[in-house]
Amino acid sequence: MLDIKFLRENPDVVKQNIKNKFQDSKLPLVDEVIKLDSEYRAYKGEADSLRGGRNKLSKEIGMLMAQGKREEAEAVKKQVTDNARRLAELEQLEVEYQEKIKKIMMVIPNIIDPSVPIGKDDSENVEIQKYGEPVVPDFDIPYHAEIMENLSGLDLESARKVAGNGFYYLMGDIARLHSAIISYARDFMIDRGFTYCIPPFMIRSEVVTGVMSFAEMDAMMYKIEGEDLYLIGTSEHSMIGKYIDTIVPEESLPHTLTSYSPCFRKEKGAHGIEERGVYRIHQFEKQEMIVVCKPEESPVWFDKLWQNTVDLFRTLDIPVRTLECCSGDLADLKVKSIDVEAWSPRQKKYFEVGSCSNLGDAQARRLRIRVNGKDGKYFAHTLNNTVVAPPRMLIAFLENNMNADGSINIPVALQPYMGGKTKITK
RNA sequence: GGAGAAUUCGCCUAGUUGGUCGAGGGCGCACGAUUGGAAAUCGUGUAACCUGUAACAGGGUUCCAGAGUUCGAAUCUCUGAUUCUCCGCCA
Numbered sequence: 001m002l003d004i005k006f007l008r009e010n011p012d013v014v015k016q017n018i019k020n021k022f023q024d025s026k027l028p029l030v031d032e033v034i035k036l037d038s039e040y041r042a043y044k045g046e047a048d049s050l051r052g053g054r055n056k057l058s059k060e061i062g063m064l065m066a067q068g069k070r071e072e073a074e075a076v077k078k079q080v081t082d083n084a085r086r087l088a089e090l091e092q093l094e095v096e097y098q099e100k101i102k103k104i105m106m107v108i109p110n111i112i113d114p115s116v117p118i119g120k121d122d123s124e125n126v127e128i129q130k131y132g133e134p135v136v137p138d139f140d141i142p143y144h145a146e147i148m149e150n151l152s153g154l155d156l157e158s159a160r161k162v163a164g165n166g167f168y169y170l171m172g173d174i175a176r177l178h179s180a181i182i183s184y185a186r187d188f189m190i191d192r193g194f195t196y197c198i199p200p201f202m203i204r205s206e207v208v209t210g211v212m213s214f215a216e217m218d219a220m221m222y223k224i225e226g227e228d229l230y231l232i233g234t235s236e237h238s239m240i241g242k243y244i245d246t247i248v249p250e251e252s253l254p255h256t257l258t259s260y261s262p263c264f265r266k267e268k269g270a271h272g273i274e275e276r277g278v279y280r281i282h283q284f285e286k287q288e289m290i291v292v293c294k295p296e297e298s299p300v301w302f303d304k305l306w307q308n309t310v311d312l313f314r315t316l317d318i319p320v321r322t323l324e325c326c327s328g329d330l331a332d333l334k335v336k337s338i339d340v341e342a343w344s345p346r347q348k349k350y351f352e353v354g355s356c357s358n359l360g361d362a363q364a365r366r367l368r369i370r371v372n373g374k375d376g377k378y379f380a381h382t383l384n385n386t387v388v389a390p391p392r393m394l395i396a397f398l399e400n401n402m403n404a405d406g407s408i409n410i411p412v413a414l415q416p417y418m419g420g421k422t423k424i425t426k
Numbered sequence: 427g428g429a430g431a432a433u434u435c436g437c438c439u440a441g442u443u444g445g446u447c448g449a450g451g452g453c454g455c456a457c458g459a460u461u462g463g464a465a466a467u468c469g470u471g472u473a474a475c476c477u478g479u480a481a482c483a484g485g486g487u488u489c490c491a492g493a494g495u496u497c498g499a500a501u502c503u504c505u506g507a508u509u510c511u512c513c514g515c516c517a
Contacts, residue, residue: 044477048486055486058498062445073497080497204507228506247436247474372436377474 001105001333001365004037017111022120022328026108033104040097047090050083106213109332110362113299116336119326125339126326131310132319134343134350139404141346144395145277148174150406151426156276166267166282170391173424177410178285178390180417181316181397182260185287185388188312189258194289197259199238202229207241210367213332219268235261236384239290243369248380250373254293254301258387261286278391287387294371298358298381302336305385306356309340312388313353315413318400319343321350335360340386342396353393354386 007014011030018026057080064073117126141147148154153174159167170178190196208217208230222231232238239259248255262285278284289308291301306322313320325337337357341350361379364370370377390397401409408424415422 041477044486048477051487052485054497059445061497065445077497084497249436 001362002108002110003365004033004101004105007105007108008034008037013111014108017109020112020118020327021109021330021332023109029104029108033101033108036097036101036104040094040101043090043093043097047087047094050087050090054080054083054087107332109330110335110360112327112330112334113336113358116330117324117326118328120328121326122329124326125329126324128322128324128338130319130321131314132317132343134319134345135400136345136348137402137404141399141402143277143346144279144398147398147402147406147408148278148394151408151424153177154278163282166280168278168281168391173418173421174394176418177397177408177414177424178394180414181388181390181393182285182287184414184417185312186258186260188315189287189289189308189387192308194256194258197239197257199232199235199242199259199261201232201238201261203232203238203241204228205230207237207244207367210244211237211240211363220265222264222266231264232261233265234263234286235259235288236290239288240363240367240369240382240384243292243364243380244367246368247370247372247377248292250294250371253371253380254291254297256289256291258287258289261288263389277395279395281391284389284391286389289385289387291383292364292369292380293383294373295361295378295381298335298360298383301383302338302356302358305383306338306340306354309354309356309385309387313340313342313396316397316401316411317409318396320353323350331357333359333362335362342393343400344396345399351396353389353396356383356385358383 002014007030011034014030015027018024018030057076061073061076061080064070064076117124119125142150145154145156148170151172151174153171155169155171159169186196202224205228208221212220220233224230238261239257262283264283267280267282289305291298291305293301310320310322320340320342323339323341325334325339330337335358337355339352340354340356342353343349344351359382361381363382364379369380369382371380398408401411403409406426410418410422410424
């Protein structure tokens, strides 16, 4: 969400940004919202002066009453009532215009970073760098569900009976591996100076609408029946929500947090939910990192954040690459975004395991997250990135650490979390 | 889940027969005086947002949130949130 003042003063910048994102159908909204805004301010001006007059007269009534001049007071009362109708009308208009303006401002995309490559959709995303050698072994790598089942580590059939498609039972060493990865990722981030946090797994609707658009909400969020609560789709929701309506002291910045949570997603309309396995599922667990910082520091934090994910995967012997989101594929709230993708020796391509985003001040403006600085108050910048999200991450882990006999090597870094095991075997 | 009390300007607090309360006091903070420098002391100032202005000025909104009564609400009514105390239940 942009600052309307910025839009008012730089309509051409906003329009060029819309073109860069290939959302030309939104171009007329810019002039429309400028017109609505000037009309709104005119109504507000008139209403303010009527309210001012009313306040003045009301004070007079108070004074007259105090002096016992009852009749004069009644006369002034009448004057006030005369303006009441026009004021009520204007107040109605103020609300209507505010709503109209907000609705449009919510869909006008954030100004993207100049470094973002211009492109229509995900096919034009740009590979930045590869880390590690993408190896294809000389034996066949089975589908990930099969690898897990061969190790007695996955029971989809029972999960379907109990909860339906998109759920899973992880069993034995695979379940332990899952927990080990989460714990390892937690300690990895703590070692890099992040504060560990376990947030609420349910949040109020007020927070939900603050962190995402209505369309996203409908497609992702599970609502608790009879309560004003939603299951979180990612801990970013509760972690950024933590700062709603707060004024953060400048000297306390940056806030660097790493949070654990289960994540619940409807995946409405997404293809592949019926796909066998644990790639796209209704429930998974995630170690996340978020940063709240000064505006001028967000680009530096952005690079530090995705680097953390790359480093973590490299310590687990998984080749990865970074892929920059092009302008057309970038969500409207984001200034810049990079996906971390892991190598799949079975598919012989990289697939997404994490996403790092700089939201600029867009989220902060929506949630009223401000910084109290020496030269006044301003909106903070917010960033978020996946540390690791199993079980999807397990797919990459298993495929890259598998031996010809079907056993799985445990990288040294993870062995302490697996009770010293070096290998998972049947 | 039931009963009661509470929620005021960064913090603590005054303010409930509705009108000189957008709000008094203390702490904190800023500036000034005093001092060789400091502490202490004294003085002055000290909310946010919107609108407006070249900049001031001016106007509006906000006393947990929303709705209502009224010419007028921190003060009255309703709903909700949160906190505390007691009871019940429970990992």
